[in-house]
Amino acid sequence: MENVNVVLELWNAFGRLDFEAAAALLADDFVCEWPQSGEIIRGRANFIAINANYPGEWRIRVVRVVDGGDEVVTEAEATWGDQQASAISFFRLRNGQITHLREFWPEPYPPQEWRSAWVEKA
Amino acid sequence: MENVNVVLELWNAFGRLDFEAAAALLADDFVCEWPQSGEIIRGRANFIAINANYPGEWRIRVVRVVDGGDEVVTEAEATWGDQQASAISFFRLRNGQITHLREFWPEPYPPQEWRSAWVEKA
Numbered sequence: 001m002e003n004v005n006v007v008l009e010l011w012n013a014f015g016r017l018d019f020e021a022a023a024a025l026l027a028d029d030f031v032c033e034w035p036q037s038g039e040i041i042r043g044r045a046n047f048i049a050i051n052a053n054y055p056g057e058w059r060i061r062v063v064r065v066v067d068g069g070d071e072v073v074t075e076a077e078a079t080w081g082d083q084q085a086s087a088i089s090f091f092r093l094r095n096g097q098i099t100h101l102r103e104f105w106p107e108p109y110p111p112q113e114w115r116s117a118w119v120e121k122a
Numbered sequence: 123m124e125n126v127n128v129v130l131e132l133w134n135a136f137g138r139l140d141f142e143a144a145a146a147l148l149a150d151d152f153v154c155e156w157p158q159s160g161e162i163i164r165g166r167a168n169f170i171a172i173n174a175n176y177p178g179e180w181r182i183r184v185v186r187v188v189d190g191g192d193e194v195v196t197e198a199e200a201t202w203g204d205q206q207a208s209a210i211s212f213f214r215l216r217n218g219q220i221t222h223l224r225e226f227w228p229e230p231y232p233p234q235e236w237r238s239a240w241v242e243k244a
Contacts, residue, residue, distance in 0.1 A: 035208070037233045038244035046240035055236065064212065064224075066195050068188035073195045075212070075224075086157070088210045088226055090186065090197070102186075102197075104210055106226040111159045114177065118168035122160035 003093040004067040010091075010098060011076055015060035019052045027097040034103055047101075056080040070094070125215045126189040132213075132220060133198055137182035141174045149219040156225055169223075178202040192216070 013021035058080035180202035
C-alpha cells in the first residue's frame with residue numbers, strides 16, 4: 001500500500017472507531033507529538049488508548065492530502081455533536097507503517113481590523 | 123528553481139523583510155486563505171501589503187518542509203520581541219511561482235488531564 005493510502009486508511013479506521021485496524025498501520029515504536037500542549041505519546045499502544053478513550057464520538061473527514069513520499073501531510077476535520085475541529089498532521093512512514101506524527105489543532109480566531117482593507121471574508 | 127526552493131526563498135525574503143523579493147515569487151493572481159479567521163487575501167499586491175504593514179518586526183525560521191511536487195508544506199516559527207508563533211502553510215505552485223497558500227496559526231493549549239496516563243511532557 002502506498003504511504004499516502006496508509007495515512008488515509010488510518011483516518012478511515014479512526015473515523016469508523018475501528019482501533020484494531022488503526023493499530024495495524026502504526027509501527028510499534030510510533031511516536032506522536034502535539035507541540036501546542038507539549039504532549040508526546042510514545043508507542044502504538046498509548047496512542048491507540050488515547051484515541052479509544054477520547055471523550056465523545058467523533059467522525060473524521062480528510063479535506064487535503066500532500067504526498068511527500070516518506071512524509072505525508074493531511075488536513076482533516078473532526079466532528080462530534082455540533083462541534084468541529086481541524087487537525088493538521090505531519091506523518092512519517094517506514095516499510096508501510098506510520099512511525100511518527102506531529103499534529104496541530106488550530107482554533108478559530110477573529111479577523112484583524114488593521115488588515116481589513118486588503119482582505120475578503122470567506 | 124525547484125518548487126520547494128521557491129517556498130524557502132519566500133520565507134527567507136519575509137525573514138529579511140524584503141517584500142520586493144517576496145513579491146517576485148508570487149503569481150499575480152495569488153490567493154491566501156486563513157481558514158481560522160475566514161480571511162481571504164486575493165492578489166499578490168494585497169498579500170504583500172499585509173506583510174509589509176504587519177505590526178512589529180518579526181523573524182522567520184522554517185523548521186519543517188514537505189515536498190509534494192506542486193504542493194509544498196512548511197512549518198515555520200515567527201519570532202518578534204519575546205513572542206513566538208507557529209505557521210503551518212500549504213503552498214501550491216505553477217510555473218515557478220506560488221499561486222495559493224492555505225495557512226494555519228495554531229496556538230498553545232494546556233495538556234489534558236484525562237489522557238495524562240498515556241502521555242509524556244516535552
